[in-house]
Amino acid sequence: MNDLGRLSLNIATTKRWTLREAVDGAVRAGLPAVGLWRDRVAEEGLAESAALLREAGLRVSSLCRGGFLTAAGEAGVRTALEDNCAAIVEASTLGTDAVVLVVGGLPEGDRDLAGARERVAERIADLAPFAREHGVRLALEPLHPMYCADRAVISTLGQALDLAAPHPPAEVAVVVDTFHVFWDPALAENIARAGREDRIASYQVCDFALPIAQDALLSRGMMGDGVIDFAATTRMIAAAGYTGDVEVEIFSADIWNTPGDQVIATMISRYRDLVLPHLTG
């Protein structure tokens, strides 16, 4: 295995590319894996996507995303369960065991964060057995607290692990995305805990760039262009025993306006400099 053997392109990083273009780009660059998004898979067709990936010889490191589990009321719950069951089936068909869940924010006009978090726990319990039947883990992604109200009420890795705790690690796991968790004073202890509990489904790297972008969702940057210490975080992940893929997922207007091959070349170079040296214990 060459030195890129664990590097995965999350296709949100090359957002303007179709699935087919992203697969071709990953293959051209010698990458072994991609992280997928459901909208790009739907455009290509599920069976066609699975075939495309198989023929290209690429692993699928994760499927983004299920979630949005905070709705109250029978109709909202039913919609959430149906959509997440569909995501689980898609993940299974695509050959990945990780479906990433961004669990949703407060329903419109609602301020009851504790209630929303309880509903997330209930929906995870609803979905976990279905996931396991399909050989897929629900990968809970804590999002940066600035997205707590409108995007994901899971705000820390410790909270994600508490939500996972009632379920076996083969059913419910977590995502560690540097952008979302780097600030957390309890990060080291919770990455170690996630490793002990065998719950690290995905390690995603991208930087936190300042100032925060006008569209706060796009405040991400290429590794090295922001404030995150990738050496420190990657050593925690390695010490926790994680041996899976390292996904690069960057939402950034600048990066989206850069040709995909160039983005991948930069990503490979930064990975080699900032992440890879710290990835093996």
Added chain:
Amino acid sequence: MNDLGRLSLNIATTKRWTLREAVDGAVRAGLPAVGLWRDRVAEEGLAESAALLREAGLRVSSLCRGGFLTAAGEAGVRTALEDNCAAIVEASTLGTDAVVLVVGGLPEGDRDLAGARERVAERIADLAPFAREHGVRLALEPLHPMYCADRAVISTLGQALDLAAPHPPAEVAVVVDTFHVFWDPALAENIARAGREDRIASYQVCDFALPIAQDALLSRGMMGDGVIDFAATTRMIAAAGYTGDVEVEIFSADIWNTPGDQVIATMISRYRDLVLPHLTG
């Protein structure tokens, strides 16, 4: 005592007013207290400010701010200590026992968050005895994690309490500002802990408005205009035994562009509706 007996105007909320104008505005509205900023005090003069407040019959609920303790190197440390000692003397002169510390972000080009946090602990230890001699508590303010890199490496109430733990509560305490902590899944347990340890120096209320403002520091809103459940947070504070002032501190271009008397009237109305009913256990 009337029903505004615990309501304090932090003068950053009426930013365009001089200290004298803010004092007059608070008195006109029947408020018993103000939270001060050092720049407005310096404009007026320290002794003059203290006399002005005494004559107006206003309590000073806190002085903002000291901090910026993360510098490395002898000169940086010396500058930080001198400035914070000055803030402590000013607080003492103004008759408040709380000097709010915003501890600072990463030094330029530095990514070692753990190191910066260690230096904060060291500077607190340097300053705590001096504060006590002057009858002032260092009030550590955890800031929202979106400001971790550039403004304050204290990101959670639990972390602030851990930093306070080596020192008596008469020397080091914490600020609970709803804007900064509402998202925290461990909030209830840490407010209770802060109460048990007698470390709540200040309860500040302001809302978290979406979308995040282009200048992220100005993303605050009047209580009721954002996503925060003031009933829930205020009940936690009351249950923790806090009997001090409730400061309203809002950084917002819209509010700063509104006449100060009108801002105070809205603040009083929202306080009566959203905070006061939950303030006594």
